[in-house]
Amino acid sequence: MRFIDSNLPSNVTMRGTAKEQAKSGLRLGVGIGLFLIAGMLLGNGMQKVVWSASPPHYLVWREPIGWLELIAGAAILLSTAGAWWPLLAGCMALGSVKCVIVLLTGRDLFAPHAPFPRLEAFELLVFAVASIALMARLRKNALTIMDRVALMVYLLAFTWNGDRVEFSAAGPGLVLGLFALLVPWLLHWRMVDKKGSAE
Secondary structure: OOOOOOOOOOOOOOOOOHHHHHHHHHHHHHHHHHHHHHHHHHHHHHHHHHHOOOOOOOOOOOOHHHHHHHHHHHHHHHHHHHHHHHHHHHHHHHHHHHHHHHHHHOEOOOOOOOEOOHHHHHHHHHHHHHHHHHHHHHHOOOOOHHHHHHHHHHHHHHHHOOOOOOOOOOOHHHHHHHHHHHHHHHHHHHHHHHHHHHO
């Protein structure tokens, strides 16, 4: 199966002809642009299907436009995962730095700089570092279908509670997102062990 991002270089370096660099930049730009479009579709779809439900965070089954937006957003995310996962990992790295600052100061980074529980900051730090650690192997390996699905589930775990101002790392949605990243990570290392023991 061929994806939009399948021709992106695994490492971005300034070599090759100008034509190759232009093609690579265009693919990367299209991938990031489609990621933003998918984010808008997911936001609208979640607003209609999940966030407007009563009781909160149940599903509204009779909302065809919302479901179509969610399906279109998911399809775009699957096909462009190779372009947007480094952006997501970078956001997690920035979040882990912010968590360390909050952990040290005990105050929120943003105005009005209210007290922030250190235990919650530590939970968020562990979540961010675990996310980065599970995404790190994607730098050296081509994305598989399982990797793409896991990244999409991880991203959907964030959007499930996206209508709230705050969320906790101990919440079931974010734990599901980490578990989704953990499954292909374990399968990858199991296959590496099998290849190593076969030689």
